[in-house]
Amino acid sequence: MNRYHGRVVAITGGAQGLGLAMATRFAAEGAAVALADVNDRVLADAAETIPHDAELRADVVDVTDSARVDAWIAEVTGTLGRLDVLVNNAGIIRDNRVEDITDDDWHAVLGVSLTGGFHCARAAFGPMKRQGYGRIISFSSMSWRGNFGQANYVAAKAGIVGLTRTLALEGARHGITANAIAPGLIETPMLASMNGAARDKLTGKVPMRHTGRPEDIAEAAAFLASEAAGYVTGVVLDVDGGLSIGSSIR
Ligand SMILES: NC(=O)c1ccc[n+]([C@@H]2O[C@H](COP(=O)([O-])OP(=O)(O)OC[C@H]3O[C@@H](n4cnc5c(N)ncnc54)[C@H](O)[C@@H]3O)[C@@H](O)[C@H]2O)c1
Numbered sequence: 001m002n003r004y005h006g007r008v009v010a011i012t013g014g015a016q017g018l019g020l021a022m023a024t025r026f027a028a029e030g031a032a033v034a035l036a037d038v039n040d041r042v043l044a045d046a047a048e049t050i051p052h053d054a055e056l057r058a059d060v061v062d063v064t065d066s067a068r069v070d071a072w073i074a075e076v077t078g079t080l081g082r083l084d085v086l087v088n089n090a091g092i093i094r095d096n097r098v099e100d101i102t103d104d105d106w107h108a109v110l111g112v113s114l115t116g117g118f119h120c121a122r123a124a125f126g127p128m129k130r131q132g133y134g135r136i137i138s139f140s141s142m143s144w145r146g147n148f149g150q151a152n153y154v155a156a157k158a159g160i161v162g163l164t165r166t167l168a169l170e171g172a173r174h175g176i177t178a179n180a181i182a183p184g185l186i187e188t189p190m191l192a193s194m195n196g197a198a199r200d201k202l203t204g205k206v207p208m209r210h211t212g213r214p215e216d217i218a219e220a221a222a223f224l225a226s227e228a229a230g231y232v233t234g235v236v237l238d239v240d241g242g243l244s245i246g247s248s249i250r
Pocket residue numbers: 012013014015016017018019036037038039042061062063064088089090091092112113116139140141142182183184185186187188189190191
């Protein structure tokens with residue numbers, strides 16, 4: 001399939017995990033891909049591993065730095081000619097019970113996921129409006145509904161839902177859609193960093209009885225970013241094996 005031929009896709013946090021899986025998928029479908037990440041070493045490795053026919057850029061960008069984000073989006077549109085898809089994927093966790101979350105851990109988590117997503121969407125809106133076409137996909141989490149020990153992460157991921165719905169309203173008349181993906185438990189370095197016992201316990205609660213693969217998320221992103229999804233906007237797509245539905249007695 002070459003449905004992204006001629007399209008330019010920018011992905012934050014693109015060096016590993018879900019970002020890398022999506023970059024691989026979009027490149028396989030013919031897109032020019034621009035990766036941004038803070039981890040320069042992993043980013044360089046990622047750029048080596050992604051097979052691509054169209055152009056591939058890999059830039060060190062901290063999404064919390066709005067001036068750097070503005071410059072990155074300008075570099076992407078300047079060198080690749082346009083910007084069709086923005087994937088706000090960069091995110092971090094600093095889990096703790098609410099009384100033990102430090103100011104730094106609060107601001108760090110909201111800064112990357114929520115403020116970073118805002119910086120990128122704001123920078124992308126101009127070129128997307130001028131084209132009369134755009135797709136913005138931002139990463140929430142099944143946790144956005146609330147999760148023990150994750151007040152900072154939950155606030156960021158719930159914020160992404162509000163940001164997405166507002167981007168959808170403001171983008172609608174310009175051909176820009178905005179949607180969020182809320183993954184459940186997906187096998188990435190972020191999940192691997194979780195306490196093993198907690199991870200096993202949570203996996204046991206997934207109605208499908210197994211964790212997801214990064215490719216499951218890439219599939220959802222490839223749909224939401226497509227021309228075919230042009231009438232879908234403002235939604236939060238759960239990709240979680242049923243985990244967010246509710247209790248599953250077995
Ligand atoms: N893996 C899961 O089970 C899961 C579940 C729900 C939501 N998510 C969300 O999906 C997204 C991707 O998760 P993942 O599991 O691939 O995580 P990951 O930790 O494997 O990858 C995240 C990437 O973001 C980059 N990053 C961190 N801070 C950055 C910054 N300031 N600027 C630019 N890049 C930065 C990291 O270097 C890393 O490459 C995140 O937003 C995460 O919250 C993941």
